[in-house]
Amino acid sequence: xxxxxxxxxxxxxxxxxxxxxxxxxxxxxxxxxxxxxxxxxxxxxxxxxxxxxxxxxxxxxxxxxxxxxxxxxxxxxxxxxxxxxxxxxxxxxxxxxxxxxxxxxxxxxxxxxxxxxxxxxxxxxxxxxxxxxxxxxxxxxxxxxxxxxxxxxxxxxxxxxxxxxxxxxxxxxxxxxxxxxxxxxxxxxxxxxxxxxxxxxxxxxxxxxxxxxxxxxxxxxxxxxxxxxxxxxxxxxxxxxxxxxxxxxxxxxxxxxxxxxxxxxxxxxxxxxxxxxxxxxxxxxxxxxxxxxxxxxxxxxxxxxxxxxxxxxxxxxxxxxxxxxxxxxxxxxxxxxxxxxxxxxxxxxxxxxxxxxxxxxxxxxxxxxxxxxxxxxxxxxxxxxxxxxxxxxxxxxxxxxxxxxxxxxxxxxxxxxx
Amino acid sequence: xxxxxxxxxxxxxxxxxxxxxxxxxxxxxxxxxxxxxxxxxxxxxxxxxxxxxxxxxxxxxxxxxxxxxxxxxxxxxxxxxxxxxxxxxx
Numbered sequence: 001x002x003x004x005x006x007x008x009x010x011x012x013x014x015x016x017x018x019x020x021x022x023x024x025x026x027x028x029x030x031x032x033x034x035x036x037x038x039x040x041x042x043x044x045x046x047x048x049x050x051x052x053x054x055x056x057x058x059x060x061x062x063x064x065x066x067x068x069x070x071x072x073x074x075x076x077x078x079x080x081x082x083x084x085x086x087x088x089x090x091x092x093x094x095x096x097x098x099x100x101x102x103x104x105x106x107x108x109x110x111x112x113x114x115x116x117x118x119x120x121x122x123x124x125x126x127x128x129x130x131x132x133x134x135x136x137x138x139x140x141x142x143x144x145x146x147x148x149x150x151x152x153x154x155x156x157x158x159x160x161x162x163x164x165x166x167x168x169x170x171x172x173x174x175x176x177x178x179x180x181x182x183x184x185x186x187x188x189x190x191x192x193x194x195x196x197x198x199x200x201x202x203x204x205x206x207x208x209x210x211x212x213x214x215x216x217x218x219x220x221x222x223x224x225x226x227x228x229x230x231x232x233x234x235x236x237x238x239x240x241x242x243x244x245x246x247x248x249x250x251x252x253x254x255x256x257x258x259x260x261x262x263x264x265x266x267x268x269x270x271x272x273x274x275x276x277x278x279x280x281x282x283x284x285x286x287x288x289x290x291x292x293x294x295x296x297x298x299x300x301x302x303x304x305x306x307x308x309x310x311x312x313x314x315x316x317x318x319x320x321x322x323x324x325x326x327x328x329x330x331x332x333x334x335x336x337x338x339x340x341x342x343x344x345x346x347x348x349x350x351x352x353x354x355x356x357x358x359x360x361x362x363x364x365x366x367x368x369x370x371x372x373x374x375x376x377x378x379x380x381x382x383x384x385x386x387x388x389x390x391x392x393x394x395x396x397x398x399x400x401x402x403x404x405x406x407x408x409x410x411x412x413x414x415x416x417x418x
Numbered sequence: 419x420x421x422x423x424x425x426x427x428x429x430x431x432x433x434x435x436x437x438x439x440x441x442x443x444x445x446x447x448x449x450x451x452x453x454x455x456x457x458x459x460x461x462x463x464x465x466x467x468x469x470x471x472x473x474x475x476x477x478x479x480x481x482x483x484x485x486x487x488x489x490x491x492x493x494x495x496x497x498x499x500x501x502x503x504x505x506x507x508x
Contacts, residue, residue: 242464251461256489301420301437303489304466310419311433344460400460401452413459416437 003108023189024068024196029203029228033061035383036221036230038208038244039237040064042073042184042369043361045191045202046376047236047383049107052198054377055384060200061230063223065207069188072238075306075338076369077261077283077295079274081118081179082143085134088394088406089347090141095391096374097143100182103373109190111182112288117273118179121153121160121323123168127278131174138176148173157275159324167322168279180274181285187372210247211358218248218357234359234383236375239304239339241362248355252362253344253400255415257298258337259366260308262316264330266290275323282319284327292330294320298340298366300416308337340366345405346418350379350392359383360397365418420487423497426479438472441484441500466490470504 002008002021012019035051037044040062051057080100082093104111122128128147135145153173154162162170192202203225212220212227220229237244239256267290274285284294296316299308313335320327343349343363348371351360361379364371378392388395394406400413411417420432440462446454469489475481486496486504496504 242462243466246463246465251457251463253460253462255462255464256466301487302440302464302469302471303492305490305492309432309492311431314433401456414439415462 023193024202027201027203029061029063029201029206029223029225031227031229033201033228033230034059035232035234036060036228037062037234037236038221039235039240040068040192040202040204041071041236041238042188042191042372043238043364043375043379044234044236045188045195046372047234047361047379048200048376049191049195049198050377050380051384052195052200055380057384058199060195061228062195062200062202063206063208063221063228064202064204067204068192068202069185072338072340072368073188073372074185075261075336076184076366077285077293078181078184078287078369079118079179079283079285080113080182080370081176081274082370083118083120083134083138083145083174083176083179084408085137086406086408089408090138090143092374092378092391092395093371094141094143095377096371097178099373099377103182103187103190107190107194109186109193111186111190113180113182114288115178115180116285117156117175117177118276119148119153119156119173119175119273120276121173121278122171123279124171128172131172135174144176144178146175146177148175157272159270159326160275161323161325181287183288184369187369191372191376208244216356218355231357232359232383233357234361234379236361236379238341238362238364238368241341243304248358250354253349253397253413254363255302255342256304257300257340257342257416258303258305258308259295259298259340260312260316260335260337261293261295262335263287263294263333264292265333267292267330270326271324277319277323280315280319280322282316282323284320284324291333292327298342298416304339306337306339340364340368342366342415342418344400344413344415345407346409346411347406348375348395349397350375350382350395351388351397352382352386354397365415420492420494422473422475422483422485422494424475424478424481424483425497425499426481427475430475430478434475434477435473436476438474438482441470441472468495472500
């Protein structure tokens with residue numbers, strides 16, 4: 001398949017681009033693998049890639065019910081950041097930032113990682129104080145953070161309503177300058193291609209319908225394309241985690257909720273970085289193609305439908321228009337939803353078990369995209385070594401029973417509130 | 419758009435309500451083992467399909483309601499008061 005490089009493009013251009021090969025194979029599933037990863041989303045693909053690259057485990061199958069890039073990895077608002085507060089989270093996400101920076105070179109695939117800065121707006125003095133605390137904590141954890149004055153906020157993003165009589169005047173902001181965006185499709189395709197080149201079988205249109213057990217140990221899965229056996233089975237199925245776990249009589253600390261996202265028609269450059277509104281829930285950035293991409297809260301009720309309802313739609317748009325009134329002139333192109341695996345403390349689970357042969361990766365709430373590389377890196381380590389990496393040792397399933405929840409927002413066991 | 423037929427107010431749209439939670443969970447006894455409390459506080463059935471849940475008519479009569487809703491289609495098949503159950507009325 002070869003490397004993607006300038007010479008290759010030139011060579012193919014001279015031959016009318018007729019010799020490009022598919023980016024990854026379409027193999028028939030074998031009957032046996034060392035490791036099966038259920039779920040060909042960003043996390044599953046990254047896990048398989050790091051299993052092969054870091055741990056030399058290449059006899060791996062990724063089983064994907066639909067197609068690569070069709071789930072949440074292609075449905076998010078592409079934001080990459082690590083502005084976390086708590087010890088269990090901050091080093092994990094910051095390690096992810098390091099992987100993001102090198103990802104395009106590592107995968108030989110342009111994921112268009114663009115560290116254009118993530119800026120959260122404060123609208124009151126007290127909110128600004130909490131941002132100062134967050135910025136100090138981030139710096140102590142080695143994560144870049146800057147406090148911005150009102151003028152600095154408006155200088156970075158001139159289209160923010162800076163008038164004194166707006167409903168929520170700007171007080172200041174916090175900036176993670178090295179955070180930003182990446183092209184989510186390219187992340188999925190890049191990991192898929194790189195994993196495939198290392199020998200991983202990516203099997204699409206292959207739905208896992210049940211598990212195969214021998215005694216108390218999982219030894220494989222039943223799928224729409226036949227039974228497949230493996231020593232280890234990893235689950236990275238996000239919003240479908242409970243549905244799959246139910247087949248093992250396993251109840252998870254997870255509720256599935258829908259999160260909507262929106263994109264406008266392409267426009268000239270309007271928004272420089274990622275901006276979040278501090279008096280409601282609204283986050284926005286502009287894609288390299290020009291589309292203004294934004295989102296807000298989850299709908300707030302259990303659902304497996306990949307579509308949301310209008311009240312949240314209205315709430316998101318209202319927040320956006322309060323902060324950036326000129327958005328009212330833009331034409332919305334598309335709106336969609338993705339099913340989130342909302343956990344009971346707002347933090348994820350990457351763990352061994354709780355059944356022999358099973359490995360869990362779930363509970364990403366609506367922050368899964370930024371975690372893609374770190375999640376794959378740590379999940380691969382957990383599967384290969386049968387124990388957590390230093391970075392995910394807090395993300396256990398039994399932390400709830402033991403009282404070690406990682407509740408970034410301090411909301412308690414209410415998934416809709418995280 | 420989800421519309422809920424409030425027993426007191428009639429059919430009203432989703433924006434008048436706030437979602438509560440799974441209405442099938444029952445609180446363990448005070449002296450129940452910690453394992454049971456852990457299940458109650460943290461674990462959920464989270465079904466794909468029929469789900470019995472609480473909704474609060476927050477911007478209406480302020481009554482708490484019990485609703486049976488399909489989590490795949492959003493169709494509502496039954497609405498009652500918190501002490502009622504779908505089986506009892508069908």
